Amino acid sequence: MTERTKSIAHPKGLYVLFATEMWERFNYYGMRAILVLFMTKALMFDKVFASNLYGSYTGLIYLTPLVGGYVADRYWGNKRSILAGGILMAIGEFILFFCGMLYESNPDASSWLFFSGLGFMIAGNGFFKPNISSLVGQLYRKGDTRTDSAYTIFYMGINVGGALGPFVCGLVGDTGNPADFKWAFLAGGIGMLLGVATLKLLHNKYVLDPEGKTLGLTPDNAPKKFLKPLFMVGSLLAFSILTIGLIYADVKIFSYLFYLLIASILLIAFIVFSDKSLSSLEKKKVAVIFTVSFFVIFFWSAFEQAGASLTFFAEEQTNRDLGFYVVPASFFQSLNSTFVVILAPIFAFLWLKMGKREPSSPTKMAMGLFLLALGYLWIAFGVKDVQPGVKVSMIWLTGMYFMHTSGELCLSPIGLSLVNKLAPVKFASLLMAVWFTANAFANKLAGVLSALYPDGKTTYVMGFAITNLNEYFMMFVVMAGTASIILFILASKLKKMMD
Numbered sequence: 458m459t460e461r462t463k464s465i466a467h468p469k470g471l472y473v474l475f476a477t478e479m480w481e482r483f484n485y486y487g488m489r490a491i492l493v494l495f496m497t498k499a500l501m502f503d504k505v506f507a508s509n510l511y512g513s514y515t516g517l518i519y520l521t522p523l524v525g526g527y528v529a530d531r532y533w534g535n536k537r538s539i540l541a542g543g544i545l546m547a548i549g550e551f552i553l554f555f556c557g558m559l560y561e562s563n564p565d566a567s568s569w570l571f572f573s574g575l576g577f578m579i580a581g582n583g584f585f586k587p588n589i590s591s592l593v594g595q596l597y598r599k600g601d602t603r604t605d606s607a608y609t610i611f612y613m614g615i616n617v618g619g620a621l622g623p624f625v626c627g628l629v630g631d632t633g634n635p636a637d638f639k640w641a642f643l644a645g646g647i648g649m650l651l652g653v654a655t656l657k658l659l660h661n662k663y664v665l666d667p668e669g670k671t672l673g674l675t676p677d678n679a680p681k682k683f684l685k686p687l688f689m690v691g692s693l694l695a696f697s698i699l700t701i702g703l704i705y706a707d708v709k710i711f712s713y714l715f716y717l718l719i720a721s722i723l724l725i726a727f728i729v730f731s732d733k734s735l736s737s738l739e740k741k742k743v744a745v746i747f748t749v750s751f752f753v754i755f756f757w758s759a760f761e762q763a764g765a766s767l768t769f770f771a772e773e774q775t776n777r778d779l780g781f782y783v784v785p786a787s788f789f790q791s792l793n794s795t796f797v798v799i800l801a802p803i804f805a806f807l808w809l810k811m812g813k814r815e816p817s818s819p820t821k822m823a824m825g826l827f828l829l830a831l832g833y834l835w836i837a838f839g840v841k842d843v844q845p846g847v848k849v850s851m852i853w854l855t856g857m858y859f860m861h862t863s864g865e866l867c868l869s870p871i872g873l874s875l876v877n878k879l880a881p882v883k884f885a886s887l888l889m890a891v892w893f894t895a896n897a898f899a900n901k902l903a904g905v906l907s908a909l910y911p912d913g914k915t916t917y918v919m920g921f922a923i924t925n926l927n928e929y930f931m932m933f934v935v936m937a938g939t940a941s942i943i944l945f946i947l948a949s950k951l952k953k954m955m956d
Contacts, residue, residue, distance in 0.1 A: 467596075467603060467606075467607055467610065468596050468597075468663075468665065469663040470592075470596050470663045470664035470665055470672070471593065471596055471607055471610060471611065472663075473655065473656065473659045473660065473663045473664055474589055474592055474593055474611060474614070474656075474664065475610065475611055475613070475614030476614065476652075476655045477539070477543075477589060477652045477653075477655045477656040478589055478611065478614045478615055478618065478652070479614040479615070479617045479618035479652070480618060480648045480649060480651045480652030480655065481543065481546070481585060481589075481618065481648075481649060481652045482614075482615045482616070482617075482618030482619045482622065482794075483618035483619075483621050483622040483625070483645070483648040483649075483652075484546060484547075484550060484618075484622065484645040484646070484648045484649040484652070485518075485546075485578075485582070485618075485622070485645075486618065486619040486622040486623055486790065486794065487621075487622030487623055487625060487626030487627075487641060487644060487645045487648065488550065488553070488578070488622075488626065488641065488642060488645045489515075489622075489623075489764045489790065490622065490623035490626055490627055490631070490641075490764070490768075490787035490788075490790040490791075491623075491626055491627065491630050491631050491638055491641045491787050492511060492514070492764065493507050493508070493511055493764065493765055493768050493769070494631060494638070494768065494772065494786065494787065495557070495630075495635070495638045495641075496510065496511075498635045498638075499557065499560050499635035499636075499638055500560060500567070500568070500571065504769060504908070504910065504912055505908045506708070507765075508765050508766070508904050508905075508907035508908040508910070509708055509712075509904045509905065509908055510704075510708045510904070511764060511765045511903075511904045511907065512765070512900060512901045512902070512903055512904015512905055512907065513704050513707040513708050513712075513714055513901060513904060514575050514578075514579065514704060515761060515764070515897075515900035515901075515903065515904070516714055516718070516897045516898070516900040516901030516904070517579045517700060517703060517704055517707075517714070517897065518578070518579055518582045518586075518897070518900070519582075519586075519893040519894065519896035519897035519899075519900055520583075520714075520717070520718060520721065520893070520894060520897040521579055521580060521582060521583025521584075521700065522582070522583050522586050522587035522889070522890045522893040522894075523583070523721055523725070523887075523890045523893075523894060524583050524584075524696070525538055525542060525582075525583035525584035525585070525586070525587055525588060525890075526587040526588065526591070526887050526889060526890040527887060527890075528584070529584070529587070529588045529591075529673075530676065530885075530887065531676060531679065532676065532679050532680070532683045532684070533675065533679070533683070533684070533689075534673050534674050534675045534676055534679075535588040535589070535591060535592050535672065535673030536588075536656070536660050536664075536672075536673040536674060537675070537684075538584040538585070538588045539584065539585050539588050539589050539656060539673075540653055540656060540657060541581075541584050541689065541693055542580075542581040542582060542583065542584030542585030542586070542588075543581065543585055543649055543650075543652055543653035543656070544581070544653060545577050545578075545580050545581030545584070545693060545697060546577065546578050546581035546582060546585065546649050547581075547646045547649040547650050547653070548577050548581075548646075549573075549574045549575070549576070549577030549578035549579075549580075549581060549646075550574070550578070550642050550643070550645040550646030550649060551642070551643070551646045552570055552573050552574035552577060553570070553571065553574035553575075553639075553642040554639050554642040554643045554646065555570055555639075556570035556571045556574055556639075556642075557636075557638045557639025557640075557642055558639050560635075561636070572701055572704060572705050573701050574642075575701070575704055576697055576698070576700040576701030576702075576703075576704060576705075577697050577700075577701075579700040579703075579704065580693070580696045580697040580699075580700040581697075583696075583700075584693075586893060587889045587890050587893060588673070590611075590873055590889055591877070591885055591889050592664060592672055592673050593607060593608060593611050593873075593877070594607075594608075594874070594877030594878075594885070595666060595672050595673075595885075596664070596665075596666065596667075596672070597667065598667050599878070602809075604874050604877065604878065605805075605808055605870070605871065605874045606805045606808070606809060607874075608870040608871075608873050608874040608877075609801050609804060609805040609808075609866070609870045610801070610805065611870070612797065612801060612866075612869065612870040612873075613797065613798055613801045613802075615794075615797075616793075616794035616795075616797035616798050616801070617794070617798055618648075618794075619791070619793065619794030619797070620791045620794035620795045620797075620798060621791075622645065622648070622791075622794075623787050623788060623789075623790040623791040623794075624788060624791045625644055626640075626641035626642075626644050626645060626787065627641070627785045627786075627787030627788050627790075627791075628785070629641055629644055630642075630644075630787075631785040631786065631787040631788075632785070660673070714901050715898070715901060718894060718897055718898045718901065719898075721894055722747075722891070722894055722895075722898075725887060725888075725890070725891055725894070726747065728887070729743055729884055729887070729888070730743070732883075732884075734883075735881055738956060739881050741954045741955075741956070742879035742880075742881075742954065742955060742956070743879065743880070743881070743884075743888065744954060745819075745875075745879055745951050745954050745955050746875070746876055746879055746880065746888055746891060746892070747891065748947070748951060749818070749819060749822055749872060749875065749944075749951070750872075750891055750892055750894070750895035751895065752822065752823075752826065752940055752943075752944050753822070753868065753872060753892075753895050753896065753899065754895050754898050754899045754902065755826065755899075755936055755937055755940035756822075756825060756826055756829055756864070756868055756899070756937065756940070757895075757896050757899030757900060757903065758898075758899040758900070758902040758903045758906060758936075759829055759833065759903075759906075759933040759936060759937050760829060760861055760864075760865065760903075761899065761900050761903035762903060762906065762907060762933070763789075763790055763793060763858075763861075764790065765903060765904060765907035765910075766906070766907040766910040766929075767789070767854070768786055768787070768789075768790070769907075769910055769912070770854070770910075770926070771786040771789045771854060772786035774840075774847075774848055774849065774926070775789075775848055775849060775850075775851055775853075775854055776848040776849065776850060776851065777851065784851070789851075789854055789855075789858070792854070792855060792858040792859075792862075793858050793861060793862050793865070796858060796859055796862035796863075797862055797865065797866065800862060800863065800866055801866060801870075804866045804867075817948055817949075817951070817952040817955075818871050818872070818874070818875045818955075819944060819947065819948040819951040819952060820945065820948040820952075821867045821868070821871045822867065822868045822871060822872060822944060823941050823942075823944035823945040823948060824864070824867045824868075824941075825864040825865065825866075825867035825868030825869075825871075826864065826868070826937050826938075826940050826941035826944060827864070827937075827938070827941040828860050828861070828863045828864030828867065829860070829861055829864040829865075829933075829937045829941075830933070830934050830936075830937035830938035830941060831860050831864075832856075832857040832858070832859075832860030832861040832864065833857065833930045833931070833933040833934045833937065834930075834931075834934045835853065835856050835857050835860060836853050836854065836856070836857040836930050837926075837927050837930035837931050837934060839852075839853030839856075840853070840925075840926040840927050840930065841927045842927075843926070845913065845925075872892060873889075873892065876888055876889055876891070876892050877889070879955060906918075906932075906933075909923055909929065909932075910929060911923050911924060911925055911926060911928070911929050916929075918932060
């Protein structure tokens with residue numbers, strides 16, 4: 458192998474992380490594909506409550522990486538944290554499997570199992586997600602031109618799992634019989650265990666830094682008492698109980714999550730910007746991370762309707778009858794990931810081919826918001842003047858997901874890579890968690906916006922009435938389109954701050 462070939466080829470560790478993340482996303486997206494359907498068809502929650510619970514769940518999914526990133530940086534290391542998180546998520550899926558078995562015979566027990574399963578999923582994701590994303594960047598030296606394409610390849614792993622999960626879980630769980638939803642949870646749990654096994658067996662051999670040292674091991678000077686198995690198990694159990702209480706309290710007692718998310722962002726900003734060891738240039742780069750993280754809120758709050766209002770739309774107002782087979786509504790959540798697998802190599806090649814003409818990362822992210830708005834404009838046109846109860850062609854959802862995927866590829870892997878490139882080494886995982894906290898805010902907001910779905914009623918946003926689907930989808934066109942324009946204007950300034 459020539460030196461040039463070596464410089465272009467990616468390290469084998471990337472593909473170990475690819476496979477591990479693939480199975481975790483199989484688990485997460487498979488479960489997400491049937492979550493609101495399980496809530497409304499089996500547990501008999503109304504759509505407003507199911508939407509808000511969906512937002513609280515997915516919001517907390519992205520908030521807990523703050524804890525997992527902090528613990529990994531100082532005590533457990535990336536590898537140990539990823540394995541612990543994967544096991545917690547598998548336990549969560551198996552709890553939901555039993556919930557699906559008991560929802561008819563013992564509704565009270567089923568309700569507690571449901572919140573418990575979600576809590577374990579939230580806690581596990583907190584340890585898994587920031588640490589595996591952080592490891593991808595550590596495979597390369599600072600300034601390596603392969604980093605953007607590495608994150609795009611890694612993103613393909615996410616979406617191979619994201620495509621297979623809704624398909625498999627929908628096939629076994631979304632059958633029209635609510636009693637079958639439990640099989641979707643079981644399939645997700647098995648997928649998660651396969652991801653844990655992959656990393657356990659291959660990490661030490663292949664997940665190496667450019668000097669050949671194993672990445673993600675126990676940090677130097679980590680207190681040994683925190684590494685004792687009994688302490689670790691007890692800590693993980695306590696954290697899981699806490700997350701069960703957090704999601705239950707947000708939807709049943711007081712909706713506190715928005716306030717907690719804002720406080721978390723302010724706390725991280727204080728920790729980073731008050732650190733006197735950081736140079737002025739490093740702080741400018743951190744400021745860019747916070748700025749682009751703000752704009753991704755507008756992207757993901759619209760994009761994540763896929764698991765909420767767009768699932769209602771697919772179930773009730775999309776003609777899914779092929780004549781010989783009725784396509785399950787959950788299958789549509791495979792479209793986004795399928796398009797990513799198809800389009801990701803094209804985008805990775807495009808960025809490399811453009812060379813010096815390649816747009817800056819903030820510009821790419823503004824393009825992503827524009828494409829998202831375009832997708833909603835497409836589906837808004839598809840439902841314009843359609844009478845209530847009339848089902849529309851699947852082409853409208855399919856076309857929308859195609860445009861949303863194109864936007865996602867301009868924004869999400871680019872944003873992950875940007876955080877890795879700009880973050881000071883000592884705050885690598887914590888600033889990766891900032892990215893996921895912005896996602897948390899967006900996902901909670903997605904649930905709130907899904908609750909505005911005009912299901913035979915008039916809803917209001919900022920004083921404007923939403924009486925039909927066209928007006929509902931146009932809300933996202935305005936929101937994402939405005940954010941896109943502002944980010945386009947700021948892009949050159951942010952590029953200078955990135956040095």
